[in-house]
Amino acid sequence: MEWDWDFVWQILPTLLEGLKITLLATVLGAAVAAVVGLLFAILRMTAPKPIARTTGFIVEFIRGTPLLVQLYFIFYVLPDIGIRLPALLAGVIGLGVHYGTYAAEVYRAGIENVPRGQWEAAKATNLSGRQTWIHVILPQAIPPMIPALANYLIAMFKETPLLSAITVLELMNQAKSVANSSYRYIEPMTMVGVFFLIMSLISVVFLRWLEERYARVEER
């Protein structure tokens, strides 16, 4: 086994095509996760008991089953009841809903961590529910959530190769199809690792910055 740079240059455009899809899936998945997570968190905290209970059960169910199983379910089983999603959309929904349940817990923790006194003070000063949320609770709840949410974003990014199981032509799948026709794994798989490492390192720097930026909020 030896490293062949010519081969690397030759497969690079194909792999970059895959990287595009990987990033697209991550960004869309993150957007879905942010919205779904918020929905789950609100339902769990403010909805009437039966609905909150049901939501809690769904969240635990999704968190307790593997993402790969969920992807297979969305892609191969849902068509049986007439829902046929394109591969990428199925993947984005799978990633989004799965990580949405994690995000929901982050939201919940962030909101519950605002001291009770703040709620009471808001009531005492005659603020409406809307004002309480927008001016008192959320400004204190959101900053500590951000590093945790960014952490899940990186985790989700690294889970995108699972989408290759449902025929999404993302980075991992492109590398596999290159390896399939060249009978070489060393260059494609190394390059996949390198791409993920580069993206993760950039994200880590960004994450540090976020942590520093928002850790100071209390001193303000």
Next chain:
Amino acid sequence: MSMRTFLTLAAGASALMAAIVVTPAFADDAKLEELKAQGFARVAIANEPPFTAVAADGKVSGAAPDVAREVFKRLGVADIVASISEYGAMIPGLQAGRHDVITAGLFMKPERCAAVAYSEPILCDAEAFALKKGNPLKLKSYKDIADNPDARIGAPGGGTEEKLALEAGVPRDRVIVVPDGQSGLKMLQDGRIDVYSLPVLSINDLVSKANDPSIEVVAPVEGAPVYCDGAAFKKGNEALRDAFDVELAKLKESGEFAKIIEPYGFSAAAAMSTTRDKLCAAK
């Protein structure tokens, strides 16, 4: 330096030289000896009946492993142990030493012949399409798929059908890589692909098991060649391959070869009418 030390050194050096010179031939035979000693050969299969099949109880059958089992038995290797692999991963896996031989209906093509050491031909088959009843897109060849901008084809990743489709000019985004036969059939039923391509016997087996009246088979695909597979060994294990060929030829001659593969639907005459050299040279 005393005479005695010199002699010892010289003797040692020449012994070393002899060992180096002998090693290649020795390593070649060693592979068979090694398999005999461990009592089994590791084979790569794909679970694509009738080429290769794994029963619910884990027993490996199918025409390709059955032939390999018989040949290895005659070579003194008691049994085979199979691991299921994607087609595209078989040759890299062989090169990485994960299995000793591929017996999976991996058809001989020039670029594959360059990568592995094939035995003489074992199983031959043409290509086929499974598609929706009535063939709504009127697809009869890979060229038809290339010409119809709406037609999407499913094929195993790294398999012969994927290459044929790409060679016929079907763009990459309309060649869907399907992980296994069941997924392929499901994707066809769900309308995710318009045609699923595999060798004739594999498609027939899949479709008859699915027992779905909305699926029909087009076989053989127009303009697609007939391919034969062989047992594929790692380059450097040519001695083992040659030993395999000798026993395979005897099997073919005695008629036992036909007895093994014909119940699966394969033609022994087809395999015997061609040779590795011809198939590897074919374009």
